[in-house]
Amino acid sequence: MPEPEGKHDPSTPLLSLHVGKVRPYTRAGTTSAIAKAPVGGRLRITTLGLAGDEQADLRVHGGVDKAIHHYPLDHYAAWRQEIAHPLLDSAGAFGENFSTHGWTEASVHFGDIVQAGSAVLQVSQGRQPCWKLNDRFGQPDMARRLQSTGRTGWYYRVLEEGAISAGDRLIVLERPYPQWPLSLLMDMLFQRTLDLALLRSASVLPLPPSWKKLIEHRLARNEVESWRKRLEGPDRT
Template sequence: MPSPVLLSSIHTGRALPYTRPGSRSAIAKSLVDHPVRIHAEGIEGDEQGDLRVHGGLDKAIHHYPFDHYPFWRADHPHPLLGAAGAFGENFSSSGWTEAHIHIADVIRVGTATLQVSQGRQPCWKLNDRFGYADMARTMQSSGRTGWYYRVLEGGTVSPGDTLTVVERPCADWPLSRLVTVLFDRTLERELLEEASQLPLTASWKKLLLNRLQRNEVESWQSRLQGPADA
């Protein structure tokens, strides 16, 4: 198990009109300096701009490691990268990355119990937020995606609380390994079959099964660039 880490900061946001006609987003989140209530659909007061692809029970809370910020400052410098929250994350911490956290890990923080449900699938909204056409693609190809939690038990969480992994049902599957299988266009059948047996979200399991059945990798272009650029 990884050593516990501190929840450095919490961020929430309201869904507002975004950069492209008809789009909305809550990616611009504000720092929260007080305890927050966690429920099945996330943090009280937090919103999502498009519930078809963001939020919901399996994407209730997004956690992004502050450990990745030096990479982004060097590769895609931007004023937003001066503080946590730039990627629309709800939780920020240092000490855990995708190499430390495993799919289905159960985590205690404050009085809430969370479970790692999947990694982030970046989309074009990151490109528009930072002004780089390849921002989402770089996040995906670098594996620096962060991860989502589902809420097993609601409660109250405060900045400075300790995050502790209390259960690890998938000891062989750090998130970094699973993200590599999904995003590195893997067609290795044995690996895909093993990954498809993991306790994945319905969308990720479907993705793996489709890849096995068709023996081809799906296109990510629309999600990474957006309909206007596809």
């Protein structure tokens, strides 16, 4: 069974909230809501996420298992050292809804139940980065770099609807899977891709259907699915 890693402050303040609207994107015929702006006041949280927030491609973004995206402000310093881009001057660069300092993939665990304002959320999965980050940052390998560094952020599902505002504290109420920091799951997904013992251990977790299918595929075929289309996106021609 995997060993736990990372220490975790059971609460952290929400520094900022971000929402975005679907707009035409960089390549012909594409749209995105990745350009999310900070908002003040109190926002309603429903099972599909923050009031006023949108997702362009509902096949791979949004939905009950990806209702809210959280990206640690902690990672911004490392990104600024690696690439120079004005988006990194403030939170929201990665299309996140929640921005905090103090929680990362090494300390947040799969299944954590979190009080967020008057809502209750659950950590549902890590982020699988896509090509839209490449175009947003003008870096053809940006999605792959998120993937390889493990600095991906994570998603919540909504267990109890409510409302939240910047300044509210996020508080871990329960940790049902203390052996499964998100960093370990992301390592399984992107690095230790055919570690059969790790895959078998993860297969018993109540993961979203897409992750279950991925694990079953690797265990059955002993091969890794192609990430090319997700990481590079549609042809520009």
